[in-house]
Amino acid sequence: MGAGASSMMGPEGYGRGWGQTSLGDMPESCVAAVLLYLDPPEICKVARLNRAFRGAASADCVWAAKLPANYRYLAALAAAADDDSGGDGATEGNGSRCSSAAMIKKEIYARLCRPTPFDGGTKEFWMEKNKGGLCISISSKAMAITGIDDRRYWSHLSTEESRFHHVAYLQQIWWLEVAGEIDFCFPAGSYSLFFRLQLGRPHKYMGRRVYGCESIHGWNIKPTRFQLSTSDDQQATSQYYLNEPGNWILYHVGDFVVSSSDKLTNLKFSMMQIDCTHTKGGLCVDSVFIYPKGHRHEDCTICK
Numbered sequence: 001m002g003a004g005a006s007s008m009m010g011p012e013g014y015g016r017g018w019g020q021t022s023l024g025d026m027p028e029s030c031v032a033a034v035l036l037y038l039d040p041p042e043i044c045k046v047a048r049l050n051r052a053f054r055g056a057a058s059a060d061c062v063w064a065a066k067l068p069a070n071y072r073y074l075a076a077l078a079a080a081a082d083d084d085s086g087g088d089g090a091t092e093g094n095g096s097r098c099s100s101a102a103m104i105k106k107e108i109y110a111r112l113c114r115p116t117p118f119d120g121g122t123k124e125f126w127m128e129k130n131k132g133g134l135c136i137s138i139s140s141k142a143m144a145i146t147g148i149d150d151r152r153y154w155s156h157l158s159t160e161e162s163r164f165h166h167v168a169y170l171q172q173i174w175w176l177e178v179a180g181e182i183d184f185c186f187p188a189g190s191y192s193l194f195f196r197l198q199l200g201r202p203h204k205y206m207g208r209r210v211y212g213c214e215s216i217h218g219w220n221i222k223p224t225r226f227q228l229s230t231s232d233d234q235q236a237t238s239q240y241y242l243n244e245p246g247n248w249i250l251y252h253v254g255d256f257v258v259s260s261s262d263k264l265t266n267l268k269f270s271m272m273q274i275d276c277t278h279t280k281g282g283l284c285v286d287s288v289f290i291y292p293k294g295h296r297h298e299d300c301t302i303c304k
Helices: 002-008 028-035 040-046 051-056 060-064 071-084 105-112
Strands: 116-118 123-127 134-139 154-158 166-170 176-184 189-199 201-205 208-212 224-230 235-240 249-258 265-273 283-292 301-303
Touching (some): 028 051, 071 116, 176 283, 189 265
Antiparallel strands (some): 116 123, 123 134, 134 283, 176 265, 189 249, 189 283, 224 265, 235 249
């Protein structure tokens, strides 16, 4: 038995012997059926095994199962962003733009995993590489912020710590309200919404990341209230004391569910601290993030 099994293995270990067949002789359709059970990074790895796996790893039937149901809608937004960018970084390795009609589905998947700006560059969407879930970030410049145009209260800071390379910094105010909304065709699924905030003014000193804490005050007296609502009457509310200076924190506002990938969802969100018995200041407002529920975060602390 052992000798027989050994004789099946060729010099490459792919199974030569009875009938002189190997792993490379498997039909691509059979390989593709196996790849459907793998995540995209795993598919790309096994594509290196041999020609059959390489061919199956590029098959539309494999990547169609990884793309969201409304990938054509997302691809159209990506194509529009590529056109607006004038071609700078807008093409794939084969020179094609993101078009569901012109590209194979593997290329569409790869393009959608890259950030796509929209609404004048104040918002971005991208897909997770591992699971294909949709993520969205919304800049502070896309939100209505009380007193944002008054330099006594707010200033805009340039920083590499933001996806949008800038944050809104609150020096001092009595009434704080930040509100925004987005209309988007989310792929069906469950999502979580977060505000990304930091206490303290970020800057660098001698090449090291530091923050200014001299203006931080007023956040430990009353909690800050966060809310979201959707066009189909889903609502969520949470509140937190802001008390961790120097760190970017994702404050979990709540979750919502999208039942149809083809239906436009209007999502509204806000944060407020409107107790006028005291001033508050020293807060950086970066952005709002929308992630698939359960998404793992590695670059921020999550407050729930």
